[in-house]
Each structure stands twice: as C-alpha cells, then as structure tokens.
Amino acid sequence: MASQAAIDTIRSPLTLPCGLVLPNRTVKCPMQETLALGPFYDPPMEAFDKLYGRWANVQVDIRFLSIAGDVVIHSGSADAGHFESWKAWANLAQSQGTPCIVQIAHPGRMSPVGAGNRPSDMSAMCPSSVSVEMGNSWLDKKAVQTLLGTPREMTLEDIDAVLHDFVHAAKVSQAAGFAGIQLHAAHGFLVSQFLSPNTNRRSDAYGGTPAKRLKLMQRLLEEIREACPLPFCVSVKLNSGDYMEKGGLTQEEALTQVEYLLTCGLVDMVELSGGSAESSPGKNKFLDSFEETSIAKAPVVRESTRIREAFFDTFATQCQAIDSNVPIQLSGGFRSRLGMADAIESGTCQLLGIGRPAVLEPDFPKAVLFNPSIPDSKAFAIPFLVKGLWFAHLMPAKVVGAGLPISFYYHQMQRLGLGLQSDPSLSIPYVMGYNIMWVIKDKAAKAYSSFSVRIGSLGSMFWGGHKVGGVKTSVKA
Numbered sequence: 001m002a003s004q005a006a007i008d009t010i011r012s013p014l015t016l017p018c019g020l021v022l023p024n025r026t027v028k029c030p031m032q033e034t035l036a037l038g039p040f041y042d043p044p045m046e047a048f049d050k051l052y053g054r055w056a057n058v059q060v061d062i063r064f065l066s067i068a069g070d071v072v073i074h075s076g077s078a079d080a081g082h083f084e085s086w087k088a089w090a091n092l093a094q095s096q097g098t099p100c101i102v103q104i105a106h107p108g109r110m111s112p113v114g115a116g117n118r119p120s121d122m123s124a125m126c127p128s129s130v131s132v133e134m135g136n137s138w139l140d141k142k143a144v145q146t147l148l149g150t151p152r153e154m155t156l157e158d159i160d161a162v163l164h165d166f167v168h169a170a171k172v173s174q175a176a177g178f179a180g181i182q183l184h185a186a187h188g189f190l191v192s193q194f195l196s197p198n199t200n201r202r203s204d205a206y207g208g209t210p211a212k213r214l215k216l217m218q219r220l221l222e223e224i225r226e227a228c229p230l231p232f233c234v235s236v237k238l239n240s241g242d243y244m245e246k247g248g249l250t251q252e253e254a255l256t257q258v259e260y261l262l263t264c265g266l267v268d269m270v271e272l273s274g275g276s277a278e279s280s281p282g283k284n285k286f287l288d289s290f291e292e293t294s295i296a297k298a299p300v301v302r303e304s305t306r307i308r309e310a311f312f313d314t315f316a317t318q319c320q321a322i323d324s325n326v327p328i329q330l331s332g333g334f335r336s337r338l339g340m341a342d343a344i345e346s347g348t349c350q351l352l353g354i355g356r357p358a359v360l361e362p363d364f365p366k367a368v369l370f371n372p373s374i375p376d377s378k379a380f381a382i383p384f385l386v387k388g389l390w391f392a393h394l395m396p397a398k399v400v401g402a403g404l405p406i407s408f409y410y411h412q413m414q415r416l417g418l419g420l421q422s423d424p425s426l427s428i429p430y431v432m433g434y435n436i437m438w439v440i441k442d443k444a445a446k447a448y449s450s451f452s453v454r455i456g457s458l459g460s461m462f463w464g465g466h467k468v469g470g471v472k473t474s475v476k477a
Contacts, residue, residue, distance in 0.1 A: 001375050001376065002337075002371075002372045002373070002374060002375050002376055002379065003337070003338065003341070003376050004372065005341070006337050006338055006340075006341035006376065007337070007341075007369070007370055007372060009025070009340075009341040009344050009345055010024060010025050010026060010337065010340050010341055010344065010352070010369055010370065011024045011025070011370055012024065012025060014327060014350060014351065016233060016268040016269055016327065017268045017325060017326060018180070018230050018231045018232065018233045018234070018268040019230065019231045020099055020179055020180065020231060020233045020268065021099075022099060022351070023097065023098060024365070024370075025340070025344055025350065025351055025352050026340075026351075026352050026354055026365045026369065027271075027329055027331075027351050027352060027353050027354065028354060028355075028358050029331050029353045029354060029355035029358070030103035030182065030184075030237075031355060031359070031409070031413065034067055034068065034069030034070070034410045034413070034414065035047045035048070035069055035071075035413070035414060035417050036069050036070060036071045036072070037069075038117065039117060040062070040072070040074060040076070040082060041059075041062060041065070041069075041070060041071055041072035041074070042071070042072075042077070042082050042085045042086075043071055043085045043086060043088070043089040045085050045088050045089065045092075047414075047417030047418070048089055048092060048417070058070070058071045058072065058073055058102050058103060058104050058105065058169065058173075059071070059072045059073070059104075059105055059106065059107070059116075060072070060073055060104050060105065060106050060162075060165040060166050060168070060169040061106055061116075061162070061165050062074040062075075062116060062117050063116045063117055063118035063122065064106060064107055064108070064111040064115075064116045064118065064124060064125070065107065065111060065115040065116040066105070066107035066110055066111060066112075066115065066189070067112075067115055067410075068114065068115050070115070073086075073104070073165075073168065073169040073172050073173070075168070077168075077172045078171075078172050078175065083172075083175075083176070086172060086173075086175075086176035087176045087177060089176070090173075090176045090177035090178045091177065093178075094177070094178075094179070099179035099180075099233075100178055100179055101173075101178060101179050101180035101181055101182055101233055101235060102169075102173040102178050102180075102181050102182070103181070103182040103183075103184050103237065104166060104169040104170065104173070104181050104182070104183060104184065105184035105189050105190075105191075106162060106165070106166070106184075106189060106190040106191070107124070107189055107190060108124065108125055108126050108127075108151070108188075108189060108190030108193045108199075109124045109125065109126035109130070109131075109132060109148065109151035109190075109193065109199070110124070110132070110148070110188055110189065110277065111124045111148075112147045112148055113146070113147060113148070113149065123149055123150065123151055123152045124148060124149065124151045124152075125151055125152060125154050125158060125190070126151035126152070126153065126154065126190075126193055126199055127153070127154055127193050127194050127199055127200040127201075127202055127206065127207060128153050128199060128200060128201040128202055128207070129150060129151055129152055129153045130151070130198065130199050130201065131144065131145070131148070131149075131150050131151065132144050132148055132277060132278065132399075133278055134277060134278060134398045134399045134402065135397065135398035135399070139396050139397050140397055140398050140399065142397075143397035143398075143399045143400060144397075144399050147399060153202075156204075159206065159216065162190065163216075163219055163220060163223060166183070166220050166223075166224065167220075167223050167224055167227050169181070170224045170227060170228050170232075170234075171227050171228060174228045174232050179232070179233050180232055180233025180234060180235060180268070181224070181228075181232075181233070181234060181235070182235040182236065182237055182271065183217070183220060183221070183224070183234070183235070183236045183237070184237050185217055185236055185237060185238050185239070186237045186238055186239040186271075186273045186274070187237075187239065187273065187275065187276055188275075188276030188277055188278070191216060191217055191220070192238075192239055192249075192276070194206060194207070194213055194215075194216040194217065195213050195214070195217065195238075195239070195249060195257060196213075196239075196242055196248055196249040197213065197247065197248070197249065197253075198242060198244065198247045198248040198249070198278075200213050210253050210256055210257075214257060214260060217236070217257075218260075218264075221234065221236075221264065221266040221267065222266065225266045233268045233269070234266060234267055234268055235267065235268060235269045235270070235271065236261055236267055236269075236270055236271070237270075237271040237273060238254070238257060238258060238261065238270060238271065238272060238273070239254060239273060239274050239275065239276070240254050240272050240273065240274040240312045240315040240316075241254050241274055241275070241315070242274075242275065242276055242278070242279060243274060243275045243279040244278055244279060248278070251315060251318075254315070255315075255318060255319065258270060258272070258319045258322065259322050261326070262319070262322050262324035262326045262328075263322065263323075263324055267326055268326065269326060269327050269328070269329060269351065270319075270326060270327075270328050270329065271328075271329040271330075271331055271351075271353060272312050272315060272316050272319065272328060272329065272330055272331065272349075273312065273331050273332055273353075274311070274312050274315075274332075277399075277402070289311070289332075289333070290386060290389075290405040290406070291389065291405075292385065293383055293384065293385040294335055294381060294382075294383050294384050294385070295309075295335050295336065295380055295381075295383065299336055299338050299339050299342075300338075307336075307338060307339045307342040307343075308342075309333050309334055309335060309336060309339030309340070309342070309343070310330045310331075310332060310333040310334055310339075310343060310348070310349075311332040311333040312330060312331075312332060312333075313330065313333075313343070313348055316328055316330045316348050316349050317347075317348050320347055320348065320349075327349075327350035327351055328349045328350055328351070329349060329350070329351035329352070329353050330343060330348065330349035330351070330352065330353060331352075331353025331354075331355065332353065332355070334352050334353070334354060334357075335357065335380050335381045336379060336380035336381070337368070337369050337374075337376055337379035337380065338376055338379070339380075340352045340369070356384075356409060357381035357382075359409050359412050359413060359416075359422060360381070360382060360384060360412065360422050360424050361381060361382060361422070362416065362422070364381060368380070368381075382424065384424055386405045386408045386427075386428060387425070387426070387427035387428065388427030388428035388429045388430070389405065389428065391404065391427075391428045391429045391432070392404035392405060392428055404428050404431075404432070405428065407428070407431055407432075407435075408426070408427075408428055408431055411426065411431045411434065411435075412426075
C-alpha cells in the first residue's frame with residue numbers, strides 16, 4: 001500500500017527566499033553529461049533535446065575543463081552564434097514548468113591534460129601549488145603527474161580573473177532565461193580548494209585561517225548577487241568534509257562555512273555533499289557506494305527510529321540547528337519514497353538530491369515516487385551495482401581505476417542524448433571498449449586527450465554533477 005502522506009510530503013512545493021517556487025522536493029543533481037564539442041563547448045542542443053526532453057555542470061573557463069565534453073560559458077557565449085543555444089537549453093529544460101538552475105564550476109587543479117583549450121605547457125591552477133595525491137606507488141605518482149601535473153599557485157590577478165568568469169557565467173545564465181545558478185564549492189573543484197586547508201596554504205587575504213579561506217566564496221556571492229539581483233536564485237553546493245586520512249576540511253570547519261551561507265542573506269538554498277578524489281576509502285560514503293549494491297528492498301518505518309538513508313544525514317542534522325530560513329538540499333544515498341519522506345518530515349533537509357537513479361531511471365520521480373499505484377514496499381530505485389568492477393580493480397594506477405565506475409554513468413547519459421534508453425546491464429569493460437572504438441573512429445587531432453579522459457581518467461571522478469556538474473533542477477513531477 002502506498003503512503004499518501006509520504007507522497008504528499010515529497011510532492012509538496014517549496015518557496016525559496018528569492019521567491020522561486022519549486023513544484024516538489026526532488027532535485028535532479030547536477031551531473032556532467034560530457035556531450036559538448038570543441039572548440040567552443042556550447043550546449044549541444046541536438047543531444048540535449050533528447051536528454052533534457054526526458055528529464056549540467058557548466059565550466060566558466062574554456063582553458064580548464066574537468067573532462068572532455070563539459071559545457072562552457074566562455075567569453076563569447078552571449079554573442080550571436082552561441083547565445084541561441086543557451087536560450088534554447090533554458091527553454092527546453094523548463095518547458096514543463098520545472099525551474100532549472102545552472103551549476104557553474106571551475107576545476108582548478110583537477111583539470112587534466114587535454115581537457116580544455118589551453119597550451120600543453122600551461123599548468124592547472126590551485127590556491128597553493130599542491131599536487132593531487134592518489135595512491136602511494138611510483139606508478140600512482142607517475143600517472144597523476146602525467147594527467148594533472150603540478151598546479152601553479154594562483155596570483156591575485158588569477159583570482160580576480162576567476163571572479164570575473166563566474167560572474168559572467170551567472171549573467172549569461174540569467175539572460176538565457178535560467179531560474180538561477182549554483183556555485184560549485186564541493187568535490188575538490190576550485191572553490192572547495194580555497195575552502196580546504198589541504199589545498200589552501202596561502203598566507204594572504206585568501207588563506208591562513210578559516211575566515212580567510214571563506215573570502216573567495218564571499219566575494220563570488222557578493223558580486224554574483226550584485227550582477228544578478230532577485231528574483232534570480234543563487235545556490236551553493238558545499239562539502240561536509242574532505243574525508244581524508246589526515247588533513248583536509250574537517251566537519252567542524254565545514255559547519256562554520258554552512259553557517260555563513262545560511263545567514264549571509266545572499267543564498268537561496270544550500271546543497272550538502274562531501275569528499276573529493278583524495279578521500280580515503282571507508283571515510284566517504286558517496287565514493288564507497290560505487291562498490292556496493294543499492295538497497296534491494298524498501299525500508300520499514302518504525303516508531304521513534306529514523307531511516308537515515310542519505311550519506312550525509314548526520315551532518316545535515318547538525319546544520320539544521322542553525323537559525324535560518326534557507327532550505328538545505330541533501331544529496332547522495334536517497335533511493336526510496338519512505339527514506340525521502342523521513343528526511344523531510346524529520347527536518348533533516350528540505351530538498352532531496354537525486355543523481356544516479358535519475359540516469360538509470362529518468363522517470364523515477366513521476367513513475368515511482370509520486371505514483372500512488374506503487375506500494376511503499378516497491379517504491380524505490382532499482383537495486384544496482386555497476387558490473388565489471390573487477391576491471392577497475394585491475395588498473396595498476398588508482399587515478400585511472402577509481403574513475404571507471406563513474407564513466408559508466410557518463411556512458412548512460414550519452415545513450416540518453418542519442419535518444420536511447422539507459423542500459424544498466426552494460427559493464428565497465430564494455431564502456432571501455434566502446435570508448436576505445438570511439439577514439440579509433442574519431443581520428444581527430446584531440447583523439448589522445450579525449451581517450452585519456454573517456455576511459456575514466458581523472459576528470460571522470462567528479463560528480464558531478466554529483467556535475468559532476470550539470471544543470472540542477474527539480475525533477476519533473
């Protein structure tokens with residue numbers, strides 16, 4: 001039997017501080033579709049027409065992408081010949097009345113060689129010159145150095161230029177007709193690099209203390225809000241911690257960052273996630289979940305006992321103690337109707353982020369969660385574990401093997417972009433073989449860089465979004 005109360009909870013509308021009304025509590029997490037083509041990486045509307053017609057992380061600097069195929073808001077995006085695709089995307093994504101906001105991001109030091117229009121000798125940027133560490137063997141270190149190199153420390157001029165790029169991206173998104181933007185400050189992207197003491201070892205106005213590590217994000221929010229006044233929505237995706245063996249952003253410092261966002265008067269919603277490529281195994285539930293089968297049966301409601309389905313439920317509960325009217329979105333781990341309703345009813349969060357289930361079942365909210373003919377015992381996402389994980393474990397370099405499971409989901413989004421259905425039966429070896437054949441057939445000048453990323457190299461590990469970026473929107477009811 002379906003619990004109408006649970007359905008009503010998830011379907012209830014929510015008005016954000018900016019006045020934007022979300023039709024329900026489900027939010028499609030931003031994810032990188034990896035469908036855009038160079039040299040400009042404008043929205044690929046032929047593919048998006050199919051992908052978003054059924055249900056995007058957007059970069060702000062065309063030189064630095066997190067993976068080949070990222071959509072980019074570049075210096076000419078507002079000009080004729082480019083802006084038309086942005087308006088078309090905004091119209092398509094919101095054609096059924098669902099508000100859509102664009103997640104804008106910069107990968108910083110996580111931009112691999114070959115991803116982006118930059119000279120081969122141009123290093124990626126980071127608040128401080130801190131290389132990524134993934135694995136302890138000489139091969140791990142060699143692979144990371146080959147794919148990412150050593151980032152250069154950003155100058156004050158670099159910081160000002162990045163600020164300009166983010167503000168420009170917000171202005172283009174607003175002019176195109178999107179309902180808002182989300183600032184990506186999680187998962188090891190550039191803004192989160194400034195927020196983490198692991199990657200921010202500066203001693204100037206932008207680092208050295210928790211308050212100074214916040215300065216870049218504060219400037220971004222102030223300048224974006226000035227350029228894009230209400231009712232344009234401004235959101236932030238934030239880490240609940242880096243979850244590293246030692247060092248990194250702690251939950252205690254992350255909580256102070258959330259407190260700033262919830263009380264600064266510049267933000268309309270905050271999404272909580274966690275971790276980065278350097279998170280330690282067993283410490284980050286999101287990354288660990290790729291090695292586990294999702295729930296095989298719906299949870300049972302027990303009196304006085306929380307279901308706690310989401311990965312970062314405990315941290316979100318701590319955040320709710322902060323006095324604020326800004327809603328919190330919790331992303332990662334939600335799979336069932338009762339689990340989602342429990343999170344809302346308990347006050348843990350006000351919005352529910354849905355990522356991987358939206359890729360494998362694009363109609364999941366409408367067909368399952370909101371469908372009263374589906375009993376609670378069956379109202380959950382299909383049980384799933386990526387097939388062929390053994391192949392990822394065989395990879396001698398961690399930086400390659402760790403990215404292969406997420407490449408499976410990139411492949412599924414590419415299928416949707418071609419007008420096909422998602423195919424959960426596919427395996428990592430199949431996706432690898434498909435990508436290799438794609439490179440052989442492509443024979444383009446950038447075949448090697450596309451190959452290095454498409455086989456699940458470094459950029460493939462980032463959500464995200466969980467865009468790895470993408471457009472973040474309430475899923476169609």
